[in-house]
Amino acid sequence: MTVPAPSPLLLIPGPSPVPQPVLEALARPTESHSSEPTGRSLRRLQEGVAHAVGARPAGDPAGDLVLVLAGSGTMGLEAGIVNLVGPGEKLLVVSHGFFGARFAAAGRAIGADVVEVSCPWGEQVPAGEVERALQESGAKVMTVTHVDTATGVVSPFLEYARIARELGVVMVLDAVAGAGGMPVGMAAAGIDVVITASQKALGMPPGLAILAISQRAMERRRQLGRCGSYFLDWLNWEATMRDSQANYFATLPTNMLAAGAVAMELAEGEGWEPRFARHRRMAHAVRRGLRALGLPPLGADEVLSSTVTAVRVPETIDPAALRRAAAAEDVTIAGGIGAWSKTTIRLGHMGAVGLPELLHGMAALEGGLISLGAPVERGAGVGELM
Amino acid sequence: MTVPAPSPLLLIPGPSPVPQPVLEALARPTESHSSEPTGRSLRRLQEGVAHAVGARPAGDPAGDLVLVLAGSGTMGLEAGIVNLVGPGEKLLVVSHGFFGARFAAAGRAIGADVVEVSCPWGEQVPAGEVERALQESGAKVMTVTHVDTATGVVSPFLEYARIARELGVVMVLDAVAGAGGMPVGMAAAGIDVVITASQKALGMPPGLAILAISQRAMERRRQLGRCGSYFLDWLNWEATMRDSQANYFATLPTNMLAAGAVAMELAEGEGWEPRFARHRRMAHAVRRGLRALGLPPLGADEVLSSTVTAVRVPETIDPAALRRAAAAEDVTIAGGIGAWSKTTIRLGHMGAVGLPELLHGMAALEGGLISLGAPVERGAGVGELM
Known part of the structure; x- marks a missing residue:
């Protein structure tokens, strides 16, 4: 075994x-x-x-x-x-x-x-x-x-x-x-x-x-x-x-x-209302962090969900390479679907996901972007979560 | 907890x-x-x-x-x-x-x-x-x-x-x-x-x-x-x-x-062929045991499967009462379906079921029949399994 x-x-x-x-x-x-x-x-x-x-x-x-x-x-x-x-x-x-x-x-x-x-x-x-x-x-x-x-x-x-x-x-x-x-x-x-x-x-x-x-x-x-x-x-x-x-x-x-x-x-x-509030807080924190990393969410803030975020990846970065870099840190990030598959990545922040998981995920994305040559400072995304 | x-x-x-x-x-x-x-x-x-x-x-x-x-x-x-x-x-x-x-x-x-x-x-x-x-x-x-x-x-x-x-x-x-x-x-x-x-x-x-x-x-x-x-x-x-x-x-x-x-x-x-052979042996043993308890399988021997057996319960015994008696011994037996629901019970003998499970199940049925007044001798069914 x-x-x-x-x-x-x-x-x-x-x-x-x-x-x-x-x-x-x-x-x-x-x-x-x-x-x-x-x-x-x-x-x-x-x-x-x-x-x-x-x-x-x-x-x-x-x-x-x-x-x-x-x-x-x-x-x-x-x-x-x-x-x-x-x-x-x-x-x-x-x-x-x-x-x-x-x-x-x-x-x-x-x-x-x-x-x-x-x-x-x-x-x-x-x-x-x-x-x-x-x-x-x-x-x-x-x-x-x-x-x-x-x-x-x-x-x-x-x-x-x-x-x-x-x-x-x-x-x-x-x-x-x-x-x-x-x-x-x-x-x-x-x-x-x-x-x-x-x-x-x-x-x-x-x-x-x-x-x-x-x-x-x-x-x-x-x-x-x-x-x-x-x-x-x-x-x-x-x-x-x-x-x-x-x-x-x-x-x-x-x-x-x-x-x-x-x-x-x-x-x-946990309670459903507190759970919904937690999801709202997580979504806002994730988006602040992603924006700080140069990964802007697609769609205006007022139409974005509390559970899933799709972000545009800079033209100089291959989304698949960024996902592989995150995977090397034991974090699975989703690719884009359909027409968005070459330009976006997607994050789920739902269910049991909380601050520790978001910190882990954001750190993996930060490290990945830096390793791929993006002009990102260590802590820029993670710092926005807290 | x-x-x-x-x-x-x-x-x-x-x-x-x-x-x-x-x-x-x-x-x-x-x-x-x-x-x-x-x-x-x-x-x-x-x-x-x-x-x-x-x-x-x-x-x-x-x-x-x-x-x-x-x-x-x-x-x-x-x-x-x-x-x-x-x-x-x-x-x-x-x-x-x-x-x-x-x-x-x-x-x-x-x-x-x-x-x-x-x-x-x-x-x-x-x-x-x-x-x-x-x-x-x-x-x-x-x-x-x-x-x-x-x-x-x-x-x-x-x-x-x-x-x-x-x-x-x-x-x-x-x-x-x-x-x-x-x-x-x-x-x-x-x-x-x-x-x-x-x-x-x-x-x-x-x-x-x-x-x-x-x-x-x-x-x-x-x-x-x-x-x-x-x-x-x-x-x-x-x-x-x-x-x-x-x-x-x-x-x-x-x-x-x-x-x-x-x-x-x-x-x-285990191997598929040995597994099929085990199921055949189990089915034959189960049917010998059930017959010895006065619970005859429905259908001729040559048309019966290796995985499921339906048996007729004597008129003096309520099938639901027999299943409850088995349940009291921690064995779940199925009732009949449709037209057969008032006169039969069904046993599954498949997958991980082996001799220990069959012994447990047969003993529970024996005990149940005896407690319900059927003319069954202790060991009559279980003895046929070995």
Whole structure:
């Protein structure tokens, strides 16, 4: 038995570093999917996610259903639309980055008539354009990305939600890159479906897609008739998600649920509001530090998220070389996506990431820039964190 | 911190008991989905599964692609058909139990024109009926269940595969309940798609759907045009599954992959053929023991699997009470499914289960039967195991 090499610090936009108690819960002996401990873990996870996104609690007569599936965030996006839009029906996709375009691709796969309203990466789609697109298309379902993981830019999703309510449109929000680190306010804003995943600001390993579903969305699912997916059909899961001991649909990812329950205990020990505030502070500190290193964030300050930051790398520096230099200091930094892959790098600062991790990451970037010949002074970035 | 209660022995048809080294790998710090360690784990898992099901190795010019997704076996079934059958196209479902019917339900969800050929639970569909149904329906894709988890009965899938080859039909095999504990012989039999999941005879925790896909099936996927699912589209995953470090599609369940790689190390330390032989011996021993306790397996000996056994409980005994009695001895036994729920119980004997676990389980059943007034002698079942 060889001792495994130490794992690098993950400062990428997911997976985020997983706290040790969560890993220990993951490694507990596997339980039956219909056991009492699995039922308890599922309920704890559902409850925590409901708090994190501001869903109506399960006990409430108007309560939202939190659906937890083995899968990934992308599967969650598909589960969010295939229950609401039938073949040939209109779906308005509001796209301000890579993951908006993904909603459009998933919509076309399920046979929807996709209408896209988009903007250049790094910007927001104005609410007026969304309103006009809804009126012109007559779409009854729309998708919105909360934080685009490629750019770190947030959308004005609360404004969109107000318009959706006024026009009687069902709004599906991809909060994969924000939920758990930033408020969503699902019930207060009247958002119908909030999608997230385990491996970002919620602080679990990757492997779960999670959806909070309003009763209005569930009613639209019932009116749809046939859902184009069997595994993703909310109606197939509904009874299991309300009582997994009494109702079987498919085998639950029991170890992941045990880990998820502990992740929620940790997050609620901190408290969601303090957690959101910590993420805001971290984001501001990271951006101050990055600017001091000559790595300006892309997008105006007021549109940037608390969880992910994309920065432009100076023309004289190869982003891949900078990431390799950070990796040599045991810090994993993400590259840019798509059109931004040659000019940007991305930092995730979410979940369990705190000041020690940010100091480690900033020091690695500083050292990397200096080694690559950038005119950076030792301590310039790190000093801004404190 | 309270000490968690000891976990019961899982003698259910999945999840099966997970060996400690696999749990330890699961709890290693989470790695990036595009990291070298994750790539290595994925390749090791793919290689092990290819060996387990007798797929053509990845290096072979005619090699099969092993696809590993966060998900469940049911998701695997859907992934197996949605890439091959378009809306309105015929799908022949050969159903000899609960999970055949599930293929039919998934087929209808994706809009296929499902033609079902079935038999009473506990029996096999004769190969002649399958041949006739293929000829009459003209279906170009058929699904077959290897071991039905509800009954423990195997299908004559090698005979079906011969017919499929002769008629140019693409055959999709649900080997969720058998792969890793019984031979499949995918390449030798010319089976196009073999579906399995992590939590049964492969000995990992639940949370992964796994498909081995032949080049012929992949070619049919290409001819299909639009696949009705985005997340399950093989073409979206192909590059990532060949090189996860270079190609991103969606975030991989990295901790589960690390665990899966260790599960394959353990299985190949034992060797697949010895492992299959061990499962055969266990199944025979379990059935001798159960018969000695007055719990006859349902189905003739020659159609019973090496991994799951369903037995009829005497009319004087309540199956739920017998399972509760076993649970009091820390052994989890499964109930019957569907029509069999009031009269049967089910035992899983797969993956890491060996003689010590079978002795524990048989002793618990013996004690339970005696406590419920059955005319059983102490040692009657346990004695048959040795």
